[in-house]
Every structure is written in C-alpha cells, then in structure tokens.
Amino acid sequence: MTNPVLEQLTERRSVRAFTGETVKEADLAEIIKATQQAPTSINGQQITLVVVRDKERIARIAELAGQPGIAAADAFVAFVADFNRTAEAAKLAGTEQVVERSAEGILVGAVDAGIALATFQAAAAALGYGTTPIGGIRRNPAEIIALLELPPRTFPIVGSTLGVPDRARLNKVKPRVPVESFAMAERYDAEKVAEGVASYDQVLRAWWDGQGLTQMGGYAQETAGVYSRIYYPEVAATLRAQGFEFTD
Amino acid sequence: MTNPVLEQLTERRSVRAFTGETVKEADLAEIIKATQQAPTSINGQQITLVVVRDKERIARIAELAGQPGIAAADAFVAFVADFNRTAEAAKLAGTEQVVERSAEGILVGAVDAGIALATFQAAAAALGYGTTPIGGIRRNPAEIIALLELPPRTFPIVGSTLGVPDRARLNKVKPRVPVESFAMAERYDAEKVAEGVASYDQVLRAWWDGQGLTQMGGYAQETAGVYSRIYYPEVAATLRAQGFEFTD
Incomplete structure (x- = not known):
C-alpha cells in the first residue's frame, strides 16, 4: 500500500507510552486547524475543544477518569458538545433553542464529537504524535464540567491524550x-x-x-x-443537569 | 503545507455532485478495512456498516432522509451502533448485557459511529472519492431500521454517501x-x-x-x-423501541 493516508489509518493504534517531550505549539495549532475543518451537522459547529496542558490539571483528569496513564500525556483535549454556541446563534436570530432537550440533540453532539476526535487523532498522527481516546471523561462528568468550567447546554463527550510516542513501547x-x-x-x-x-x-x-x-x-x-453493568452511572443525571432531556 | 494527511484533512469538504461512475470493489474493500481499524470504546467494536449499492434502495433512503441529492451517490453507507454484537459476546461469556439501557450506551454508540464515519470519509478521500455525512438517516429511523433489517439493540446513527466527485462542481x-x-x-x-x-x-x-x-x-x-424546533421527532421513540432507555 503506498497511499500515505490509507497507510496511516490502517496502521492506527492507541499510544499510551510517551517520551515526556513537549508537543510543539505550532504543531498543536495545525492539528486544531485540521480538526476544525471536520464536518458538523447542519454546519452548527456544536463542538468546542478544551486543551489542557497544565500538568496538575492533567493529573486530576487522570484521577477523575480512573486511568492513571493519562498523566503521562503532554496534553489532554476534551471534545465538548457545545449547544451553548448554537444557543448564542438562536439568541442573535431572536428565537429560542430547543435542540438540547431532544434525544436527537444528544446524538448530534456525540456523533460530531466522534468525528472531531477521529480527525484530531489523524492530524496528530500525521505530525508524529500519539493519542488515545478517553471515554473515562464520562466517569465523573460533573467534576470534569467544574474543572473545565463548562456552561449549561454543553457536555464533555470524549477526550484524547496527546504526546510524543515512545516508539520502543508502541502497542501492536x-x-x-x-x-x-x-x-x-x-x-x-x-x-x-x-x-x-x-x-x-x-x-x-x-x-x-x-x-x-x-x-x-x-x-x-x-x-x-x-x-x-452500568459502569458510568453519572452520565444520565449529569446530562439532565446540563439541560439535555432525551425527550422526543 | 506538505504533509499529505494534514493537507487532505484541511481541504475537506462535503461532496454532493457525483459523475455517476461506479466505486471500484477493490477500493471499497480498502476503505472498509481502514474504517475497521478506527478505535472503539473498550474495543467493544459496537459499530457495523451496512453498504447499500442497489440504486432503488439508495433512492428510498434519499426519500426517507428528505434529501433527494443522496440518490446521485453510487453507494450509501449506514453506520450502525451495534450492541447486538456485544450482546452476543455477553451470551458467550454467560452474562446478561445492560449497557444499551444506559445513557452511556447511547453516547458510546454515537461517538464510535462518528469516529468510524470520519475515518471512512478520510479513507474514501484518499482514494479520490467524495462523501457527505447524512444525519437524515435519523429522520424516519424506524423505516431505515426496517429497510436495513436491523435487529433490537442496534440503531442507525449516521450515514454517508460515496461516489466519484464531479470536480467541475466541487463545493468550496x-x-x-x-x-x-x-x-x-x-x-x-x-x-x-x-x-x-x-x-x-x-x-x-x-x-x-x-x-x-x-x-x-x-x-x-x-x-x-x-x-x-424538534426537527427529527422520531428519534427518542425509535431508540426506546430498539431497547435504548437513557436510564442511569
């Protein structure tokens, strides 16, 4: 296979062993730029990234997610379903937004977060970085919401580590x-x-x-x-507290 | 920018104008292979693709989605959240699965469908094909479920068109x-x-x-x-009918 995109996608693996080197600011900016070009439903752009680089805060996220290995990453990125942004748009248009109350709203936010995550991980890999998707961001979602200061109508759907892979300890x-x-x-x-x-x-x-x-x-x-078992029992209650109701 | 992966991601656009040419079987197989290497939560592999190539069936999907343009695509791919597969795994392990009853289950299925969709679209673009994500698969979800013969514990989360782009009519x-x-x-x-x-x-x-x-x-x-407005009002009821309950 000689196509570089296909080759990268087919060889994809989660990276959990990092060298501890710093992700370059210019690289991070390119990764974010590529991620932002991912499609969103109705061009609503209901995704926001919160990029955590403070090592104490990454260690706290590792604790909340129940995955100590996260602390070895140089950065942690939260992919937030952001119906606060679209509510601002509705306000500007002089109407009231209701999408977050419907099951459809949850699905749109989660699908778009997944699309953004996959795009982020592909862009990061293209520049030689390693990542692992972190569903553990939903283990203690209320605490993550407090840590990232997320407003109502938003929810931290999924996360990703980012760092320089230790190539001697790559997963197969x-x-x-x-x-x-x-x-x-x-x-x-x-x-x-x-x-x-x-x-x-x-x-x-x-x-x-x-x-x-x-x-x-x-x-x-x-x-x-x-x-x-219901392994993350806080998800439904925290979604409701943020204004997501699963009705209709 | 000279990195081919970043360049492709940054230049991404939805393709709605197709030449009508056929997607090659060998290319489709490569795209599917790359898509399958996308990560899934806990390696549950709770995503299944249904690839529709029958033109009458694609026209029916276009009708159900309320997007006549879908009928111009050579193929339509449904990204199905598949907790039927994991229920088979639970049966093999001698236990009962409950994940689909929790809000967490819906989120996992939708995030993984988004990850698979983005990977599919990147792989397709690498081989010169065009795609557009289709959320309209949730407009009449019960009819889509019947058309694709989806069993309980599954849900058609998102779709994608696939075809040869008409490069004279590319979106900006x-x-x-x-x-x-x-x-x-x-x-x-x-x-x-x-x-x-x-x-x-x-x-x-x-x-x-x-x-x-x-x-x-x-x-x-x-x-x-x-x-x-609640623009796809059938989502919550159809999720419930498939065994997804949003509890806990």
Whole structure:
C-alpha cells in the first residue's frame, strides 16, 4: 500500500507510552486547524475543544477518569458538545433553542464529537504524535464540567491524550472481528455477527497470548465484563443537569 | 503545507455532485478495512456498516432522509451502533448485557459511529472519492431500521454517501468560527464563544454572497432555523423501541 493516508489509518493504534517531550505549539495549532475543518451537522459547529496542558490539571483528569496513564500525556483535549454556541446563534436570530432537550440533540453532539476526535487523532498522527481516546471523561462528568468550567447546554463527550510516542513501547495493531461480520451488503446479517463474535473471541485470546499477556480475556469476557453493568452511572443525571432531556 | 494527511484533512469538504461512475470493489474493500481499524470504546467494536449499492434502495433512503441529492451517490453507507454484537459476546461469556439501557450506551454508540464515519470519509478521500455525512438517516429511523433489517439493540446513527466527485462542481471549503472560540486553553470561555458567533455570522453571510448565493442565511439564521424546533421527532421513540432507555 503506498497511499500515505490509507497507510496511516490502517496502521492506527492507541499510544499510551510517551517520551515526556513537549508537543510543539505550532504543531498543536495545525492539528486544531485540521480538526476544525471536520464536518458538523447542519454546519452548527456544536463542538468546542478544551486543551489542557497544565500538568496538575492533567493529573486530576487522570484521577477523575480512573486511568492513571493519562498523566503521562503532554496534553489532554476534551471534545465538548457545545449547544451553548448554537444557543448564542438562536439568541442573535431572536428565537429560542430547543435542540438540547431532544434525544436527537444528544446524538448530534456525540456523533460530531466522534468525528472531531477521529480527525484530531489523524492530524496528530500525521505530525508524529500519539493519542488515545478517553471515554473515562464520562466517569465523573460533573467534576470534569467544574474543572473545565463548562456552561449549561454543553457536555464533555470524549477526550484524547496527546504526546510524543515512545516508539520502543508502541502497542501492536489489534485485530478486529472478521470483516464480513463488520461490513454487510444491503442488509444486516445477525448470523454473520454471531459467527464473527465466536471466532474473534479466540483470535483476540491468541493475540494476547502471543504477547505473553495470558491474563487478558478474550473478546467475550472483556466486553461482557464492562457491558453487563452500568459502569458510568453519572452520565444520565449529569446530562439532565446540563439541560439535555432525551425527550422526543 | 506538505504533509499529505494534514493537507487532505484541511481541504475537506462535503461532496454532493457525483459523475455517476461506479466505486471500484477493490477500493471499497480498502476503505472498509481502514474504517475497521478506527478505535472503539473498550474495543467493544459496537459499530457495523451496512453498504447499500442497489440504486432503488439508495433512492428510498434519499426519500426517507428528505434529501433527494443522496440518490446521485453510487453507494450509501449506514453506520450502525451495534450492541447486538456485544450482546452476543455477553451470551458467550454467560452474562446478561445492560449497557444499551444506559445513557452511556447511547453516547458510546454515537461517538464510535462518528469516529468510524470520519475515518471512512478520510479513507474514501484518499482514494479520490467524495462523501457527505447524512444525519437524515435519523429522520424516519424506524423505516431505515426496517429497510436495513436491523435487529433490537442496534440503531442507525449516521450515514454517508460515496461516489466519484464531479470536480467541475466541487463545493468550496466553508469557513469556520474563529479558532480562538473553537479551541480554548484550560477552561471554557463563554465570552469568546459569543463573540465568535457574532463575527462568524457575518463571515458566513459574506461567503455565501461571494458565491452569488444571496438567499442563504448567516450562521444565526441557519442554525436557529433548525435548532428552534424538534426537527427529527422520531428519534427518542425509535431508540426506546430498539431497547435504548437513557436510564442511569
């Protein structure tokens, strides 16, 4: 494969080992510029980034997220669903905004945050930096909101670390479920999905064993271990406190 | 700028004018392979793509989405939040999955769909194809679910067109809100956001005028026109019917 974009996307991996070197301001500016060109629903631009570089604040985020490794990153970026910006637009237009009360509003904010995150991570990788998506920003969302001073009608959807990767300690690219159980022609095929889960469970188990990580579970054990409980129980209440209601 | 990844991301635009040429199977396979390497929360791989190439079915999706232009695309891809796959994993592990009942479950599915969409669009652009994200997949979600035969615990979060761009009719890259009102250091700054909305409203208005599109509104009018009403009122009820409950 010789296309540099495809090659980068196909070789993507989460980076958790950093050298401790500083992310250059000029590089960060380029990464942010590229991220801002990501599409947003109806060009509403309902995404705001909060870039945390203060090391004590990054350590606090690591604590709130329950992921001590975050503290090794040079920067932490929060991807905020920002219906405060669009409410300012509604005010300027002389109307009242209601989108944040609907389930559709949550979906738009979360999808656009995901789009921005993937764009940010691709731009960072292009300049040689490493990142890991951090869903743990939703573990103690009210505390993150206080730390980042987020106003009503906003929510910290997802985060990312950013730093210079320690190339001697790079993760390997992780295998995926069989492609025929991931992308289907015309219609969903539940049988292929079930078969894919069964075979991938063994593939992942063997992949961990191959790295000497015999304590890691297969796909079924690892996924079920998280998804059989409400693992971030503060999300719904904090969304409501910020003005998101899931109605209609 | 000479980095090919950054250049592509910074020059990104939605493509709505296609030549009608066919997307090559080998290219589609490469795009899907790159998309599958996108990260998913806890490696749950709760995203499934349904690739629609049947022209009558694409025309039906265009109708359901209320966007006739979709019918000009050679392919339409649905990005499905798939907690049916992870429920199969839970079954294999001998436990019961509950994640889809929590607000956190919806967020995870929507963020991961956004990540997959952005990766898909970057991979497609790398091979010379054009795309536009389609939130209209949520306009009549129950009908989309029926068309794609999606099982319980899944939801069609977002879609994308795919086709060969008509380069004589490319959109221009759209301006964005001032970068200092998009990316902030350490803390959210509500004043900068309000100032950014006011200045961008005029920038966008002038940008449309510069293309002779004097009927288009500024940022305030366009955004408020959509967000001052519940524009996709079927989302919450259809999510519930699929097993998503927003509790906890």
